[in-house]
Structure formats: structure tokens, C-alpha cells
Amino acid sequence: MRSGDRKNTFFVLFIISVIVLAVIYFTVPERVNFLENQIKWWREFWE
């Protein structure tokens, strides 16, 4: 495998792992409440 191809493969693997981890991170049950709290904070801030 050429160096460029290997890099492409690693890059795709890395991007997939980033997407998977992002999905896991942003879908934990508490994230909704977390985001609601933050939106509330910023809404109060701009009032």
C-alpha cells in the first residue's frame, strides 16, 4: 500500500471513530437537560 493510500485509510478510520464517539457523546440521556440548561442561561443573558 502506498503512503498516500495508507494515510487515506487512516483518515477515513479516524473520521469514522470521531463520528461514532460524537454520536455516543451527544446522545447520553443527560445531554438534553444539559443543553436545555445552557439555552436557558443564554436566553436569560440576552434578555
Add this chain to the structure above:
Amino acid sequence: MNTTSYIIINLLLFSAWHIYLFRYNTIISFAGRLTGAFVLGLTQIIATEMLLGVVLKRLYATQLFFLNVFISAVVLLYAVFAVKRQPGYPDENDVSPFPLNVAKEISCKAAWFITELKKNVVLSAIFALFIISVCWIIFSGYLFPSYTWDALWYHLPIAGYIMQGGAVREIANNSFIDQFVNIFPKNIELFFLWNIIFLKSDAITDLSQLLFAVAGVLSIYGLAIKLKVGKRHALYSSLLFFFTPIVILQSSTNYVDVAVTALFLVAVNFLMADMPCKGGVETRPCNITSILAGLAAGLLLGSKGSGPLFAGILSVALIVREFVRRFKSPKHGSPGAIKAAVKGLTFYLLFFFIPLFLMGGYWYIKNWVVYGNPVHPMEISFMNITIFKGLYQGIIEPAPEIINKLNPFTRPLYVWLENVEYYLYDSRLGGLGPIWPILFLPATVFAVVRSFIKRDYNFMAVFIIVAAAFFMHPRNWNPRYVIFIVGMGALSFGLLLDYFHDRGRVLGWTALLLAVYTFLTANSPCVTPGKIREFIHLPAAERTIGRMAPFNLDLYARQEYGHWIWISRNLSEGETLAYTFEPLFHSPLWNSAYSSKIAYVKSETYSDWLQRLKDSRATYILVRNGSAEDQWIEKERRVFYLLGWLSNAKEKFKVEYSDTNYKIARFTQG
């Protein structure tokens, strides 16, 4: 005048050390010299405070100011006029290190930095977010008083007791927290004190850790350069390290966790002797970098009870480095394993251990002498043999229930997913933010594999040091104790960007998005928009913890606010407040300048209590309603109102504050 003296002494102190370090510009990078100046400045601050506080028992603003002016003037004069050059000085015809050259270097670096920003929109955006975050931290830190639990419980009282006595000494063990105040290593509290004593106000002492956060950012940059990461990607690494919610939130609190992580990263940075300008492994003994690493490790040792763990790991790293360098170096003629080990150990003792011990050893020796155990009250045992007796066999603070249900390997993973509804300065189930698990964690895995394949020993060394600290830390699931792993992730991400080159742009944009997310979500729930609006319109003296009523304390402290506000308004310099019960926090019993005094005065009998009040020179007394002291005061006042007119006697207890729980009475002797 207070502000002027504070600015003068800080400018003089840090600029003197920066100018001094300029002579090492071929050995230490610009970013390294900035952190070096910070380490040396901090060392000077703590050393002078310990000289005045421990030895001379005269730790007051005037003495501290003039002692530091004198030392910094000597350093500055030496740096400017000393003609002795370090080997390898770039231009032999150039004048000796001189402030003008230092200024030129700073302007050159600034120009280069601006050019880099102009070339890369993502980097510019991340830097803009960094600057906005720093400004926000400074604004909120200045606007609000120190509101965090441990700060009020023992970090600030440590500074308060030192200031009121003008000495670093043990206080009477009247309660659990008094014991903690006594045994806690106090290096960072001495820095908190530095940010109070000249200003005669605690308004900005909660920003002390922000400097450590910036030192951590610079260290990551320095480390990335040493690991051969391209400069632009090194900037990415260093700036992204800052976007860790716990770093942002703690940068405006009187905690010590950011300081511990930053000092650890600074020490690791100075331990890595592979200088970019040399293009390879430094073969000459790096005395100055080892000394700086030793000082940073010493400052860390004296910052927290976990300091010995980090100091031990850094010591082993330096000994191994010196052994390998001497054993393999052709310059030293391969002296043999034993000779290399002896020479390496000698180097370690001279250039690392002595600075380390001088800057952090005192607190442990003192605890050993006073309590018979260097880490009192923790018991130290090995293979069921008790080496040092203590009161507790483990960490006192219980872990959350969910953590106890998980095994040691899944605990950090659970915490990294951040099952929390908000970030807090000491949140235990989150705080490292999304950049760590989404970008930095896979990047670390990638970089470790790559370093093994490529035999990148420098990266492996950094990884082993950081991993050892992480795996050996008894509470490595708690984000605030292991912030340094984010530093490792940031370095790995820089390497990854280098490796992927142009393909890495999408990763840069992803990092920016996550940085924006962190920037928007790392708000303290204690600093609400409503309170910001209210506090902007209040004079500095009125911006107190009682007025703030932060949600982390409110449930426990709301009945305390009344007398805390009264104290901050009415207790002036030299007044002594005698308290007669174990308070929730000691810190709010001082005025905001910590120029008043507090004393615990309790007794079984009225006459003895009266005598003790006189002995402690109490001017005010804080009592709980219905307590024995309250009844004595009321009885005394009834007698005075009935018979006082018969004589010219002064009223002994004049009640000046009263609520449903507490009374404060002015005490007049005589």
C-alpha cells in the same frame, strides 16, 4: 497606591526573570522562557513569603514588597550587565542579553503569530474564542467574589490565617477544617495571598489560576514543538487544551487543580531536553532546564497532597533520561551502566531534587515533625505494614454512588461521556468537555501506535510520564485531578494534524465547532445573567458572597448571608472577630482585605470566656442565638441597663447585628 505597588512588583518580578532567561535563548524556546519566567517568578514569590512567614514571622505587605524589589533589581541588573555568555550564543559580536533584544524578540514573535493567524481562518477563530474566554474569565472573576466551596472552606482561610498572624504557623486545632488548614501544602495559597496583600482586597485572587492555565497552554505549545509538530498545529494543540470546561471554570476560582496540572505539564516540558534549534537530542547537560523542571515539580509538590505522586514520576523520568543519555552518549565514552547510573543520580540530586525539595519539601517535613507523618492525616502502609500512622486510610471524600458501581477501567469512560446537567468547577462526573473524548482520545490512540511504529521515543516518553500519572492517581476518574490527560490529547491531535496534512482541515473545523460548543456551555450555574446585571451596578465593597447567593452554597449558607454581609461592611483593619462555634466557612468572617482578624473563643464559664476575649483582643463577638455566650451577653446587657447609670461603666456588649440565628456584639474591655 495599592494597585500601583501590585502592578510595579509583578512587572518587575516577571520581566526580570524573563530578561534573565533571554541568555538561554539557544537552549530554551521563547514559549519555554515565558513559562520559565513564570516558574522563577512564582518561586521567588513563594520563597520570599516563606522566608518572611516561616523564618522571620514578619510577612507583611511592606516587607514583602521591598524584599522582592531588591531581589528582582539584583536579577535585572545581573541579566542586563553580566557579560558572561552561555556557550552557543548566536552572535558573538552582539551585546550581552539586554532588554532591547528581549523587546525585539517579543515584537518578532508577535508579528509571526499574527501572520500565522492571518493565514488560517480556523486558527484565528479558535484564538479569538480563547481571547474572549480569557476576557470573560477576568470579568466574571473580578465581578464576583470567590464563591467555591473549598476556597471558602480552607484555601482562602489558609491565606487569611497567614495574613492575620504575619506568619506561616500552625493554628489551634478546634475543628476538622482547622486540621486541614494546618496540614495542607500551601504553595498556591501563598500565591493567592500575593494577589491580596498589596491590593488590600480579594477581588482578583480568584483569578490566580488563570495564569496557570496560560502557563499550561504555553507548555503544550513548547512540548508540541519538541515533538516535531509543525508550529501552526502546535498552536492548535495549545489553544485547544484551554477549551476544557474544568480549566475555564476553575480559572476564576481559588482551587488548585489547574495549577497542579499546569505545573506538571511545565515540568514535563522542561524535562524534554530535545531542543528544536539543535535538531536532535541535546547532548550537553541541560542544567537550566532541569532546574526549571525541578522548581516546577517542587511548586507542584507543595501545592496539594497528591504532589508526591507527580514529583516521584517526574524524578524517575529525569533519572531514566540522564541514565540513557550518559549510557548511550559517545561523548561520555559509554561509561558503563553503574557509572552512568551514579552520574545520572548525581545530576538528578543537584539539578532536580534540590530545587524540588526546596520548593515543596517544607510542608511535608513540617507535618512529619509536628504530626509524625509527612502526609498527615493519611495513613501510609505497605504490604500491611504501617509506615506512618494516620487518621484515615483513604481519601475522605466519598465517591458518587454510580462510580462505586463501576470497575476502575470503566469509571473514567463513564465520566468522559459527561452524564451531567451542567458543568461546575468541581464537577465529578464531567468537566473534560467534548474535545477530549471525540477528538483527543482517538488522536492519542493513533499517536501512541504511530510512535511505536516510528520509534518516536520523545513522544513515548511524554506518553509514559502522563499515563503513569493518570493510572497511578487513586482518583483518576475525577476530571479535575487529571486535567493533564487533555494536554496529552492536545499533543496527539497536533501530531495527527501534521500527519494528515491537508486532509486535516476537516479536523480543524471539527475542533473549532467543539471549541465553540465548549465556549457556549462552560458557564458556571453560580454566575447567572441576573446576578451579572445586578453586580455590575454594585460598588466593589457590596459585591459579596452574601449578595451573590450562589446556588452551590445557597442551601447550606442562606442563614449565614446576613452576618457575612455585615462583617464585610463593618469590620475594618485591626478589628478582631471572636466566634464561638464551628462556622460553615471561616473565609467570610474576615473582611475582603483580610486585614481584620478572627479568633475562636469558647469557654465553660463566663469569667474565663471574658478573660479569653480580652487575651485575644476581640473587638466583636459572633454568637449563635440561644447559645451559652448569647445568654451571658444578654445577662450582662440587662445588668448594664438596670444599673449602668449608677456608674460611668461602658456597655461591655453592644449588639450591632442581629438576625434569627446570629448576633454580633461590639466588645468593650474594661
